[in-house]
Amino acid sequence: MTTRTQLPIPAHFNPAKVGEVWRVPYQQRAAAAETFAKQQNIQPATLDKTRICLLLIDVQNTFCIPDFELYVGGQTGTGAVDDNTRLCEFIYRNLGIITKIIPTLDTHTAMQIFHPIFWINADGEHPTPAATNITPTDIEKGIWQVNPAVANSVTNGDYELLKKQAFHYVKQLSQNGKYPLTVWPYHSMLGGIGHALVSSVEEAIFFHSIARQSQTQFELKGENPLTENYSILRPEVLVGFDEKPIAEKNTNLIKQLLEYDAVIIAGQAKSHCVAWTIDDLLTEIKQVDPTLTNKIYLLEDCTSPVVVPGIVDYTEQANATFTRFAEAGMHIIQSTEPIFI
Numbered sequence: 052m053t054t055r056t057q058l059p060i061p062a063h064f065n066p067a068k069v070g071e072v073w074r075v076p077y078q079q080r081a082a083a084a085e086t087f088a089k090q091q092n093i094q095p096a097t098l099d100k101t102r103i104c105l106l107l108i109d110v111q112n113t114f115c116i117p118d119f120e121l122y123v124g125g126q127t128g129t130g131a132v133d134d135n136t137r138l139c140e141f142i143y144r145n146l147g148i149i150t151k152i153i154p155t156l157d158t159h160t161a162m163q164i165f166h167p168i169f170w171i172n173a174d175g176e177h178p179t180p181a182a183t184n185i186t187p188t189d190i191e192k193g194i195w196q197v198n199p200a201v202a203n204s205v206t207n208g209d210y211e212l213l214k215k216q217a218f219h220y221v222k223q224l225s226q227n228g229k230y231p232l233t234v235w236p237y238h239s240m241l242g243g244i245g246h247a248l249v250s251s252v253e254e255a256i257f258f259h260s261i262a263r264q265s266q267t268q269f270e271l272k273g274e275n276p277l278t279e280n281y282s283i284l285r286p287e288v289l290v291g292f293d294e295k296p297i298a299e300k301n302t303n304l305i306k307q308l309l310e311y312d313a314v315i316i317a318g319q320a321k322s323h324c325v326a327w328t329i330d331d332l333l334t335e336i337k338q339v340d341p342t343l344t345n346k347i348y349l350l351e352d353c354t355s356p357v358v359v360p361g362i363v364d365y366t367e368q369a370n371a372t373f374t375r376f377a378e379a380g381m382h383i384i385q386s387t388e389p390i391f392i
Contacts, residue, residue, distance in 0.1 A: 057144040057389060058091055061258065064139060069251040070132040072112055072244060080254060084261035087146075096150045096265035101392055104311040105142070107154040108283065108318025108325045108354075110135060110252045113238045113245030114157075115319060120238035120245055121181075123320045123355050126366055130355030131319055135249050138317055138353040141386040142255040146263065148390065150311070152256050153268045153304075154248060155283040157239040157324065162204040163276045164217060165235050171198045180236040181359060187222045205276045216277050219292035229287055232279070239273065270304060282327035284335070305335050313346045313392045315384075317353035322365030325354050326372045333379055344380030348392075349373060352385050 063083060087093070113120045115131040123131040142149065161168055167177035170185065172195060178185070189195045197217045202210040221232050239246050248256070260267045273280040275298045280286040284305055286298040308314050314332075318325050329349065336343045356369035377383050384390075 056147075058093075058146055060140055060143045061087055064143060064251070064255070066136050066139075069136045069139065069249070070117055070129075071250065072116060072247075073250045075250060075254045075257060077257060080258050081261045084258045087258075088262040091147065093147045093262055096263040099148070099150045101148070101312045102150045102310075103148055103313045103315065103390075103392060104308060105149050105152045106283075106308065106314055106316045106318075106328075107138070107152065107252070107256075108316065108328055109155055109157045109239075109320075110138070110249055110318050111157060111239060111245065112247055112249060113240075115249045115252075120236045121357075123357060125355030126358050126364070127355075130358075134317070134319070134353045134355055135252055137386040138350070139251050139255045141317075141350065141353065142252075142259055145390060146259055148392075149259060149263070149315075151265055151268060152259055153270055154252075154256060155270045155272055155318070155324075155328075156246065156248075157273045157280075158241050158246065158271045159237070159239045159273050160241055160276070161237060162201050163273075164220060165233060165279050166237055167234055169198055169201055169217075170195045170234065172196075178234045180234050182362060183234040184231040185221055185234065186231050187218065187225055190218050190221060215292045216297070220277060220288050223288045227288075241274075270301070272301075281324045282331045283324075284328055284331040305332070308332065309336070309339060309343060311346070313348060315348045315350060317350035317386075319354060320357045320365075320369075321354040321373070322356035322369035326369060329376055329381070330372070333376065333381075342380070344376075345382075347376075347381040348384050348390075349376060349381055350386050351383050352387075 114123050115135055167180050170178050185195050197214050199210050202208050202213045206213040224232055256267050270283055272283050275286060277297050278286040278288045283301060285300040289296060289298055291297040316329060356365040358364045373383060
């Protein structure tokens with residue numbers, strides 16, 4: 052176990068801009084990163100004897116910028132912005148030891164099972180996003196039904212097939228002890244501003260890639276119209292009503308993560324995509340070697356739970372989940388602590 056020397060934070064980093072959207076000046080940052088690497092004697096990542104991966108879950112505008120679609124404010128109301136300020140500082144201070152950064156990107160289009168247009172009631176109205184859960188009973192009673200017009204985009208016009216798949220999906224969530232299907236606002240829309248990484252985090256990641264000569268590895272999730280995909284490692288449901296696969300696990304990433312000496316995890320939201328990803332990773336670890344949990348580190352002050360004031364607060368569930376991860380052998384750490392790996 053070795054203590055790693057922390058680096059100074061480069062002068063370009065501006066904490067006041069973390070909650071804003073702006074263009075990263077790539078060429079300037081690239082030149083600065085190469086100079087910084089020489090000044091601090093930072094070696095290329097290929098020379099790392101201890102290989103450390105930083106897995107960043109959905110650090111995107113849609114979740115992290117106030118007034119965007121699914122801003123994760125946590126209980127303080129400034130959760131994701133504060134988290135990302137600490138995350139940027141963590142990346143810069145530990146630039147010399149982070150081998151690879153893997154950001155995940157929640158990626159959606161309009162016609163997906165968790166978006167309002169997918170569902171209608173008897174009057175042809177769509178459910179209210181963020182305030183509507185859909186259960187098997189809701190479908191059986193006709194409270195909500197699949198919008199026939201969506202079938203053209205999702206199942207080549209086969210409405211009966213789409214209805215069977217949707218009902219099977221909602222039923223599987225219930226049987227598997229998952230959260231019920233939540234109708235979310237349109238978010239992380241492919242090609243939109245909300246889909247992009249938070250500018251300050253993108254800048255830090257780019258700076259790392261140049262300074263360490265280590266290509267950032269972007270991982271997309273959530274494109275499948277018939278399943279949610281909170282976790283980067285697997286969608287909520289893998290098999291359709293006809294027992295044919297509708298989606299698959301990200302087996303390549305699972306294998307890759309387990310080969311690192313340490314995996315540090317941060318991002319949004321602690322109660323949903325972060326929790327689901329870690330839980331799936333724990334499941335995979337248990338199947339291979341339960342002691343591998345010792346190389347998983349959770350940056351607790353760089354993640355916040357979903358809190359919608361007056362409607363829902365997932366703080367307790369998120370904290371309980373992290374306690375379970377710690378009991379399984381994972382390390383709960385703070386971004387300001389020196390890394391001992």
